[in-house]
Structure formats: C-alpha cells, structure tokens
Amino acid sequence: MLMLWLESGEPVLSWHERIGRHGETFRIAIFRSVGVGSGQENATPVGRFIQRLQIDEVPKLWNVLKGDLSTVQGS
Numbered sequence: 001m002l003m004l005w006l007e008s009g010e011p012v013l014s015w016h017e018r019i020g021r022h023g024e025t026f027r028i029a030i031f032r033s034v035g036v037g038s039g040q041e042n043a044t045p046v047g048r049f050i051q052r053l054q055i056d057e058v059p060k061l062w063n064v065l066k067g068d069l070s071t072v073q074g075s
Contacts, residue, residue: 001031003046004031004032004044004046004047004050007044007045007046007047010032011032012031012032013029013030013031013032013059014029014030014031014032015027015028015029016028016029016030018068020068026063026068028059028060028063028068028069029059029060029062029063030056030057030059030060031050031055031056031058031059032047
C-alpha cells in the first residue's frame with residue numbers, strides 16, 4: 001500500500017458499487033493500480049506488479065468476510 005501511495009500520491013483504494021444476489025448494493029474495494037481516470041493500459045510499474053500477482057484483489061476479502069461476496073472454486 002505504501003509503494004502505491006509513494007508512486008502516485010493518489011488514494012490507494014478504489015471503491016466500486018456492486019449489486020448483490022438479492023438486488024442490494026454494496027461497496028467493494030480494490031487496490032488502485034492505475035492513475036485516477038486512467039485506463040488499464042496506463043498501469044503504473046507497481047500497479048502492473050500487483051495486477052500480475054493479483055494482489056490488487058486482496059481487499060475483496062473484506063467483502064467475503066462480511067458475506068457480500070463468496071469465493072468460487074474453478075475447475
């Protein structure tokens with residue numbers, strides 16, 4: 001988180017609204033890996049690294065613990 005903040009000086013988390021199974025909305029957080037208002041192709045060096053390792057998805061675990069999301073096992 002510190003590396004992301006030092007690299008861009010922007011907020012580290014990006015918040016998005018999602019609609020749950022019963023039509024209820026909830027907020028989900030991910031680590032910001034691109035600049036504010038930038039597209040995926042404008043990822044910062046640290047952003048590309050955390051995307052490659054899928055570390056940017058770690059904050060979603062909070063939503064799993066709260067029950068907003070579930071984990072899915074792929075085949």
